[in-house]
Amino acid sequence: MVGRFPYTGISDTHTNIDTLPIAALLAISSDSVVSQLPGPGSVWDETRSTEQEILLGACRCQLTFNGRPTDGITRTCSQPPQCSAVVAVPTRARIPAHEPPRNVTGICKVHSGRSRTGHEQVFYARALTAQTAETDAIRFLVGTQSLRYDNQIHVIDFDDENNIINKNILLHHAGEIWQISASPADKSVFATCYNKTSDSKVMTCAAVWRIPKELQAGSHESPDDSSSNAQSLELLCHLDNTTHGNMACVTWEPLGDGKKILSLADNHLMIWDLQESSTKSVLSSSAALEGKGQLKFTCGRWNPHHNCMQVATANDTAIRGWDIRTMRQIYCIDNAHGQLVRDLDFNPNKQYYLASCGDDCKVKFWDTRNTNEPVKTLEEHSHWVWSVRYNHSHDQLVLTGSSDSHVILSNMVSISSEPFGHLVDDEDLSDQEEGHDEKTKEPLQDSIIATYEEHEDSVYAVEWSSADPWLFASLSYDGRLVINRVPRALKYNILL
Incomplete structure (x- = not known):
C-alpha cells in the first residue's frame, strides 16, 4: 500500500x-x-x-x-x-x-x-468541523452521539507528506454532540451544541471548550492507548439559553478575533461576546423570529463580507438575512425550498451569493440582491441534503452531503468568482479596449466532478480542510469519516 x-x-x-x-x-x-x-x-x-x-x-x-x-x-x-x-x-x-x-x-x-x-460501546456521529485556525496541519474535529456513555471529541490529523493519520480522543462529558464549530482565531478553542438532561427534560445547550495544552502541539496517543485514557476537555463557558429554548447551532464570526459567536435557540437569534480569555460569555444583542405558528431556526451562517455585519438563518422553508447592528431582517426568501432547509453557506470570494440545501433533495444558489428565483439549482441527490460547503479558496468547488449516503463534488464555475477560468484583471480589460482580435471567452460550464459512495449511512456533514484547499472530509451517522482530495486533473485545470 x-x-x-x-x-x-x-x-x-x-x-x-x-x-x-x-x-x-x-x-x-x-x-x-x-x-x-x-x-x-x-x-x-x-x-x-x-x-x-x-x-x-x-x-x-x-x-x-x-x-x-x-x-x-x-x-x-x-x-x-x-x-x-x-x-x-x-x-x-x-x-x-x-x-x-x-x-x-x-x-x-x-x-x-x-x-x-x-x-462494548456504541458511538454514532454527526458533528464535524475543520480546525479553522490551524493552517499548517490538516486537522478535523469529530463529535460523537451516545446516550449510554461519555461522548468524545476525536481530533483527527492527516500527515499529507507521509500519508499517515493520527488521532486523539477527548472526553465531552456534557452530552451527545449535535454540532461543533471551531474558533477562527484560537486553534485550541471550539464550541459545541449538545443535549443535556435535567429534571427528566432534554435541553439542547451550547458551551465553549479548550483542548488541553499538552495536546495542542499535535501529540498523539500510542497504539495501546484507548478511550479509557482519554483526557477531558476544559470547559471555558456556557452560552446560557435557559430563557430562550433549545440551541440549534453556534457559529463564530469568521474574520474576527474569536470573541464573537452567533447562536440560534428556538426562535431567538443571539450574538455573544466572549470575555476574560473566553471564560465568560455576555449576550450583546438578540432578536426574535415572529410569525404564525411555532417558528424555530434550523441553521445559520455568518456572512464573511460586509465587515461580517450580516448573518443568514433558516427556519422551515424560509431563508432570512439579518443586520446584526440593528438586529433587523434585511431580506427574506419565503419558500426557498419545498421542504425544510438544512444548511447554508456563503460564497467566500463573491459577495451576495449564498448556497442552501434541504429536504427537497435540492441545492440552490441565491443572489441575495434578487431573491425571486435561485440563480442555479442542483438536483443530484435522491434524499435530504444535510450539508453544503464552498471551497474557501476556489469557490467554484462545492461539496454536498446527503442521507442518500452520497457526497457530491460540483464545479459551479459559471456562478463563481472565476466564470472564465481566471479572475479578470486590469490587463485583460486594457487588451479588450485596444481591440485585440481575440475570441470572446464564454463562461465555463458547470458540472458534477465526482460522486463519492464510500458511506453506507446518512452523510450529515462535509467540510473542507483549512490547511489544504484540495482536501475535504465527510462524516456519516455510523461514525465513518472519509477524507478525499479533489481530482488532480481538475486541480491543475484550475491552477493552470
Missing part, C-alpha cells in the same frame, strides 16, 4: 483486525477514494491501492471483501448487536471471472469500542 498505518504493524498480506485501534474510520487516497481493481479472475495488486484506513470503534465481526470472506480474517461477531463489515485490506482476494472489474473502497460499519469496564 502507498500509505501505512501509524499504530500497528500491519503485514503486506494478511491483517489482524483485532490489532487495529479504536476510533472513527478514515479512508485516504491520492486522488479519489477508490482504486480500480484488475480484470476478472485476477488477484488484487495491493501496490495499486492508495487507500489508508484506521478503524476506530469498529466491529470485529464478519470481515468480508466485496461481500465475500477474505483470506484468513473472517470472524463471527460474539458481541451484540451483530453486524457485518467490509474493509479494503491488502489481502489476496480473488474476484470471480464472470464479474466485471469493480472499484475497491474501504467500507466499515463503526459499531463498538471498549469502555474502561470492558463493555
Whole structure:
C-alpha cells in the first residue's frame, strides 16, 4: 500500500483486525477514494491501492471483501448487536471471472469500542468541523452521539507528506454532540451544541471548550492507548439559553478575533461576546423570529463580507438575512425550498451569493440582491441534503452531503468568482479596449466532478480542510469519516 498505518504493524498480506485501534474510520487516497481493481479472475495488486484506513470503534465481526470472506480474517461477531463489515485490506482476494472489474473502497460499519469496564460501546456521529485556525496541519474535529456513555471529541490529523493519520480522543462529558464549530482565531478553542438532561427534560445547550495544552502541539496517543485514557476537555463557558429554548447551532464570526459567536435557540437569534480569555460569555444583542405558528431556526451562517455585519438563518422553508447592528431582517426568501432547509453557506470570494440545501433533495444558489428565483439549482441527490460547503479558496468547488449516503463534488464555475477560468484583471480589460482580435471567452460550464459512495449511512456533514484547499472530509451517522482530495486533473485545470 502507498500509505501505512501509524499504530500497528500491519503485514503486506494478511491483517489482524483485532490489532487495529479504536476510533472513527478514515479512508485516504491520492486522488479519489477508490482504486480500480484488475480484470476478472485476477488477484488484487495491493501496490495499486492508495487507500489508508484506521478503524476506530469498529466491529470485529464478519470481515468480508466485496461481500465475500477474505483470506484468513473472517470472524463471527460474539458481541451484540451483530453486524457485518467490509474493509479494503491488502489481502489476496480473488474476484470471480464472470464479474466485471469493480472499484475497491474501504467500507466499515463503526459499531463498538471498549469502555474502561470492558463493555462494548456504541458511538454514532454527526458533528464535524475543520480546525479553522490551524493552517499548517490538516486537522478535523469529530463529535460523537451516545446516550449510554461519555461522548468524545476525536481530533483527527492527516500527515499529507507521509500519508499517515493520527488521532486523539477527548472526553465531552456534557452530552451527545449535535454540532461543533471551531474558533477562527484560537486553534485550541471550539464550541459545541449538545443535549443535556435535567429534571427528566432534554435541553439542547451550547458551551465553549479548550483542548488541553499538552495536546495542542499535535501529540498523539500510542497504539495501546484507548478511550479509557482519554483526557477531558476544559470547559471555558456556557452560552446560557435557559430563557430562550433549545440551541440549534453556534457559529463564530469568521474574520474576527474569536470573541464573537452567533447562536440560534428556538426562535431567538443571539450574538455573544466572549470575555476574560473566553471564560465568560455576555449576550450583546438578540432578536426574535415572529410569525404564525411555532417558528424555530434550523441553521445559520455568518456572512464573511460586509465587515461580517450580516448573518443568514433558516427556519422551515424560509431563508432570512439579518443586520446584526440593528438586529433587523434585511431580506427574506419565503419558500426557498419545498421542504425544510438544512444548511447554508456563503460564497467566500463573491459577495451576495449564498448556497442552501434541504429536504427537497435540492441545492440552490441565491443572489441575495434578487431573491425571486435561485440563480442555479442542483438536483443530484435522491434524499435530504444535510450539508453544503464552498471551497474557501476556489469557490467554484462545492461539496454536498446527503442521507442518500452520497457526497457530491460540483464545479459551479459559471456562478463563481472565476466564470472564465481566471479572475479578470486590469490587463485583460486594457487588451479588450485596444481591440485585440481575440475570441470572446464564454463562461465555463458547470458540472458534477465526482460522486463519492464510500458511506453506507446518512452523510450529515462535509467540510473542507483549512490547511489544504484540495482536501475535504465527510462524516456519516455510523461514525465513518472519509477524507478525499479533489481530482488532480481538475486541480491543475484550475491552477493552470
